[in-house]
Amino acid sequence: AQKVTQAQTEISVVEKEDVTLDCVYETRDTTYYLFWYKQPPSGELVFLIRRNSFDEQNEISGRYSWNFQKSTSSFNFTITASQVVDSAVYFCALTPIYNQGGKLIFGQGTELSVKP
Amino acid sequence: GAVVSQHPSWVICKSGTSVKIECRSLDFQATTMFWYRQFPKQSLMLMATSNEGSKATYEQGVEKDKFLINHASLTLSTLTVTSAHPEDSSFYICSARDKGFSYEQYFGPGTRLTVT
Numbered sequence: 001a002q003k004v005t006q007a008q009t010e011i012s013v014v015e016k017e018d019v020t021l022d023c024v025y026e027t028r029d030t031t032y033y034l035f036w037y038k039q040p041p042s043g044e045l046v047f048l049i050r051r052n053s054f055d056e057q058n059e060i061s062g063r064y065s066w067n068f069q070k071s072t073s074s075f076n077f078t079i080t081a082s083q084v085v086d087s088a089v090y091f092c093a094l095t096p097i098y099n100q101g102g103k104l105i106f107g108q109g110t111e112l113s114v115k116p
Numbered sequence: 117g118a119v120v121s122q123h124p125s126w127v128i129c130k131s132g133t134s135v136k137i138e139c140r141s142l143d144f145q146a147t148t149m150f151w152y153r154q155f156p157k158q159s160l161m162l163m164a165t166s167n168e169g170s171k172a173t174y175e176q177g178v179e180k181d182k183f184l185i186n187h188a189s190l191t192l193s194t195l196t197v198t199s200a201h202p203e204d205s206s207f208y209i210c211s212a213r214d215k216g217f218s219y220e221q222y223f224g225p226g227t228r229l230t231v232t
Binding site: 043102 | 209
């Protein structure tokens with residue numbers, strides 16, 4: 001069975017604080033992709049990152065960084081020096097590469113509120 | 117590139133009527149499209165997987181006679197909500213998988229359906 005858990009339902013921070021969004025996943029597949037998406041109030045999903053299960057290198061993109069730890073089945077997302085524009089719901093998702101026909105399994109989402 | 121459009125972006129209909137939502141891949145061919153439903157403060161729930169030229173595969177608990185899906189071409193899939201009721205009010209999102217890159221999935225901006 002595939003499952004993605006985002007234990008933090010809501011997080012509230014003050015602008016310029018760093019914040020980490022947790023994502024833990026379960027899968028029996030050895031090859032899979034992990035994703036993070038941002039959903040602002042407009043509703044449109046914004047793709048942030050895709051990570052292959054073979055690639056455990058951490059990635060940094062501007063103020064965003066991701067920590068992929070296969071040993072703990074986690075794929076956490078950190079925003080450094082948060083800004084009000086970061087306020088959104090963030091989803092972590094998983095898809096097996098060879099099974100499930102490309103279906104994305106989403107976590108429940110974490111609503112991030114960044115206050116000025 | 118990789119743009120997916122949805123039409124309409126929002127729709128209000130009366131209980132008992134049917135409404136059709138279109139999902140188009142504008143600059144790529146999509147052999148597979150996915151339809152999701154999202155209720156307020158909840159995650160995306162996959163409703164069905166639509167493959168071009170064949171019948172859609174519905175997730176457990178989704179009424180196939182109520183949510184009619186047609187994937188007539190490599191760039192167009194439609195979702196028809198038949199005999200809509202207020203409980204069908206939701207945010208419907210489609211995504212399209214690029215024929216050339218099986219792991220890439222691009223999301224439409226969503227359609228907000230309100231049934232009165």
